[in-house]
Amino acid sequence: MAEHTLNIRKPYFNLIASGAKTIEVRVGYPKIRKINAGDILRVSSGDDTLTTRVAEVKEYESFQALLETEEATAIGGPDMTHDQLVTAIRGIYPPEKEALGVFAFHLTPV
Template identity: 50%
Template sequence: MTTYTASSYLWLGDYEQARHHAERAVRSHDSTPAGQRSLSREAIAHLDLGIALAHLGAPDEAIAYGLRALSSPRMVTSVHARAGRPGHRPGCEIPRKQTGGGVSGGPGSNAGRNGIMSETDATLAARELRIRKPYFDLIASGIKTVEVRVAYASMRKIQPGQDLDFVCGEERLPTRVVRVSQYASFEEMLEQEDPIAIGGDLGKNPQELLAVIRSIYPPEKERLGVLAIGVEKVIL
């Protein structure tokens, strides 16, 4: 059932929850004896995880999971269909990695604030991050000025001065990165950063905020390192 849960969250555009449930599905399949596995569901779990990671700004990991899914010995129609239109939902298309480096908003996308540009197009390529509605609203209100992410290789490329669009469904909020701080753990990060600037009222209880963050990112992700990305809204 975890596989179907991840697929449902993809359709809803909640990529953090989709990632969480897809990772659980992958771990479940990996721990199942070979003769008892459903290879088609295993492939779908890998595709779902790849789609979620792509939307969360980790294209290299997304590609790895996608290739693992496509190497499945049981490529049923549903797997082919998902691979052909990954993560399709109204108003939501997955970013695609370009051969020239960086990430693009898709075929025919223009360099500029409406998409993610290749790093060859600008010194600091514009980026976009998908985010849940409550946190999107906190950034829009000016309360949340720090976005917390795991230090995937692609996320570590974000630099001060870079344009960063937060996206939630059809809504888009332009911001600019003012600083990027890296920490060894979420706990260390919360000791140095303002919890309210991260989670609004939730930050009034740092331990509760820590628990929420760790419910999103499992320990193996936290071990990659933690980024606190300071942002300011851009008035267009």
């Protein structure tokens, strides 16, 4: 079991802290590929940090494949529509980053 830290935008941090967001999405940078089920994941936004455990890791070829399988509300929160989620993800990760692979980290509280 390893420990990892990820920086996250404040709105998504708050959703994880509230329990509404249970899936964190990232692209396949080398650092991300080292995260495994069972690992501790510290999520930080500014001065705030919370600790979660990675319950499951799933890899997808694209954001479309991810969104066909995973619950959009678990990724973007209950108030974000599927289309809004696609726009938000594409605003963070351009196509060349998506090509690295898409990872869904299923999080549970510690």
